[in-house]
Amino acid sequence: MQDYDAIVIGAGVGGSNVAAALTAAGMRCLIIEAGRYRSRQDYPRGELDGNAQLFWNGGMELNTSATLALLRARVVGGGSIVNQALLDEFDDIALDDWRERTGITWFSTAGMAPLYAEAKASVSIQQVPVEHANRNARIFKQGFENCGFQCKPLQRGQSGCRHEEGNDCIECLYGCRLDSKQATPLTSLQRALKAGAKLLTECEVEAIAEQAGFSEVHARLADGRPVSFRCNSLILAAGTLGSNALLLKSGWQDRLPALGQGFYCHPQFMYFARYREPVDAQRGPFQSYKSDDAGFRQQGFKLENVFAPPIGTALMLPGLGLGHQRQMALMRHFACIEVAVRDSHPGSLHLSGQGRLQINKELNSEDRQRAKAGYAAVERIFRSTGAEQIHSGRFGIGLHLMGGLRLARRPEEGCVEGNFRLFGSRRVYAADASVFPSAPGINPSLTIMALARKAAAHILEDAR
Ligand SMILES: Cc1cc2nc3c(=O)[nH]c(=O)nc-3n(C[C@H](O)[C@H](O)[C@H](O)COP(=O)(O)OP(=O)(O)OC[C@H]3O[C@@H](n4cnc5c(N)ncnc54)[C@H](O)[C@@H]3O)c2cc1C
Known part of the structure; x- marks a missing residue:
């Protein structure tokens, strides 16, 4: 020993x-x-490999009611x-x-x-450069202005994402190949x-x-x-x-x-809105803004401009078969905003009879109210910027x-x-x-x- x-x-x-x-x-x-x-040379390139190789249990662990997907890196x-x-x-x-x-x-x-x-x-901490903000971020900012909400640029641990060279930072969810993060x-x-x-x-x-x-x-x-x-x-x-x-x-x-x-776990709910023109949320900096609104803080939620890679998006979009396929074909037209709830109601962790970790975690009525208030703000933002259709992600994420x-x-x-x-x-x-x-x-x-x-x-x- x-x-x-x-x-x-x-x-x-x-x-x-x-x-x-x-x-x-x-x-x-x-x-x-x-x-x-x-290292930067061998981070997995695809979403499927990223989930399988960088996370515990293939990328998702569920609470006991399978309403929340929890992600933790391995x-x-x-x-x-x-x-x-x-x-x-x-x-x-x-x-x-x-x-x-x-x-x-x-x-x-x-x-x-x-x-x-x-x-x-x-x-190294840098402000995500707003001059490179993609259309997803610009919709977020415009919507905040239209609705009289406050938002501000994000502070990120990065040393140079070289957006001017056309890097798409959605990739760095599976490790940053620039060694910027x-x-x-x-x-x-x-x-x-x-x-x-x-x-x-x-x-x-x-x-x-x-x-x-x-x-x-x-x-x-x-x-x-x-x-x-x-x-x-x-x-x-x-x-x-x-x-x-x-x-x-x-x-x-x-x-x-x-x-x-x-x-x-700060349960998060992603909302996708379809716009007539392409949004191309997968391009450029992954995120640029977050809410900075005292009213939101008081109501127990915050909003971030985010997106998800295609498999994640497919899991979250409602519907099946041809309808779902048609929505996915329009993925370039989607903007996305996430509501993150400051959860007031704690869950608990136990071992099952087989020695597996059991995660008991639900939203109580207070936390559901917080999520609902967040969605009301998201809906206003999307509607005020011309969204044609809004989809709610089908489950919460921790x-x-x-x-x-x-x-x-x-x-x-x-x-x-x-x-x-x-x-x-x-x-x-x-x-x-x-x-x-x-x-x-x-x-x-x-x-x-x-x-x-x-x-x-x-x-x-x-x-x-
Ligand atoms: C997709 C995603 C996006 C996020 N974005 C942000 C963000 O923008 N800002 C932010 O502040 N936070 C963010 N977070 C959360 C943040 O990354 C975590 O809160 C943070 O990493 C937790 O730190 P930790 O030290 O508690 O655990 P971790 O950083 O998870 O480290 C725990 C380590 O312990 C190892 N380990 C576990 N069990 C064992 C064992 N039995 N034996 C040996 N090793 C073990 C794990 O493999 C892991 O490497 C995000 C998380 C995810 C998943």
Whole structure:
């Protein structure tokens, strides 16, 4: 059994950032990642291959009622490889709620400012250049103006998407072949590896255990061989579903009564509108604007101008047979807007009798109302810009998976103390989106990066 100062499970957003900070401080770190290492030369090119090769369970996991499709990456870099790289700070509404729930006083704009500054300094952030906005984005902006809503350009972790050369960024949902997107293998993970961290890929952790004086990790390599490691500090960063599943499989529910409770996912609903002239939403920057409307925030939703590749669009468009085929033939004429709900009603994560992760997550009447209010705004935007027909995506999508190991004051309310250590544990921590106490209603990645830094500071302090 090999020994390390720290083992980080998961090389995604949280894991890469915590590993970079721990390694920089001199810890001997091992990062274990279930997915493969990929680079710009070998990202899958097609949508089908992208889903099959870069995501857990072929691209989609469903809640128990099969009304929500949840997506989580399985690749070195985790969500940072497949995400849209929008980096946003939380506002007072989100942070005040977190402070109230957890008693953590630095959950405030001032308290988070240095953490956000550090996280932002570690990546290149650019405003998506509006001069390259495609027609999908221009319809979004025009509709906002027509209806008196507020929107603003997106801030994205990118270093140069070369839109002037005609790049179509919809492709980078399966990895950015320009190395513009600031995925962790180009940023924090690279820093960790340069400073001496070891990365073990295609190795799935199956169980963890805490003994007197050390923690154990039991994992399996791609060829089926079991491997085990020992460490002083063990950091769960396997993403919300991964970290929860790991603790459930390792039998920690007796130690952590709130394990798996408080699961949120910002349910998103995509709406497609058909226009007489081609929209060509697949061209140019994938997205350029988002809503920035106080009224929307108060009503618990936000809007983003997005699109989906053809297989995703086909799944979401209603109808069957010839009617569906005719709609798909008009795909170039579709604009798309997504409603993302700030979900107030949490779900929960469990293991089935067969040991599979079960995701209980529904929208309650409050959250359905939020989604409905979002759709009312989308409909106004589309109608005001001359849409001929509007289609509603057939199911909700969860891309921001959060909670289950919530930061909390007491073990009855969550699993993680203010120092990111699991309640009752001496050396096991969590540093990914699973620690979110509630749904912020804002893109989570920048805050995951910021919290991972805070977690690292506590881990180092404990180790000393
Ligand atoms: C399509 C899409 C678009 C998105 N767009 C945005 C956006 O624009 N802005 C934004 O802020 N957020 C966005 N997100 C969400 C964001 O990517 C996630 O919130 C973020 O990646 C979560 O970080 P994390 O550290 O919790 O987990 P992840 O980044 O998912 O990392 C977890 C890692 O752990 C690995 N792992 C899991 N289980 C095990 C195990 N047992 N053993 C070993 N390794 C394991 C996984 O393979 C994965 O690599 C998007 C997500 C998706 C899917």
